[in-house]
Amino acid sequence: MKFVIRTFFKTLRLVLGPLVLLRERLTRPAGLVRAPAAQAQVDQQCQSLALYQYATCPFCAKVRQEMHRLSLPIEKRDAQHDVKNREELTRQGGHTKVPCLKITEPAGQTRWLYDSGEIISYLRGQFAPA
Secondary structure, eight states, X not given: OHHHHHHHHHHHHHHHXXXXXXXXXXXXXXXXXXXXXXXHHHHXXXXXXXXXXXXXXXXXXXXXXXXXXXXXXXXXXETTTOHHHHHHIIIIISOOOSSXXXXXXXXXXXXXXXXXXXXXXXXXXXXXOO
């Protein structure tokens, strides 16, 4: 029974995955335009962020859309196919769940945000224009 369920969901991901990517590509919002100095500051802040994600995860696509809308060059780490990234996510973050935003504070502390809604709220709070 476990084999049948696993096969069903694998097949479902194979069929729906390309549709998620296509929808993301077709509905990509225009990026926020900032003054060069302001964008350079945002780029600097984004160096302390990393998004652990699966390419075809609809919740990850939602976060990537917001990153594009806010013009945020956040590093994306594949936690589905890259074993090293998946192990780091599990070991340091505590869960193998995506999307997950790794936030490294200037003092060296690390926070892990796991919910797409929380990640989007954080990004808007930090980077959206007033």
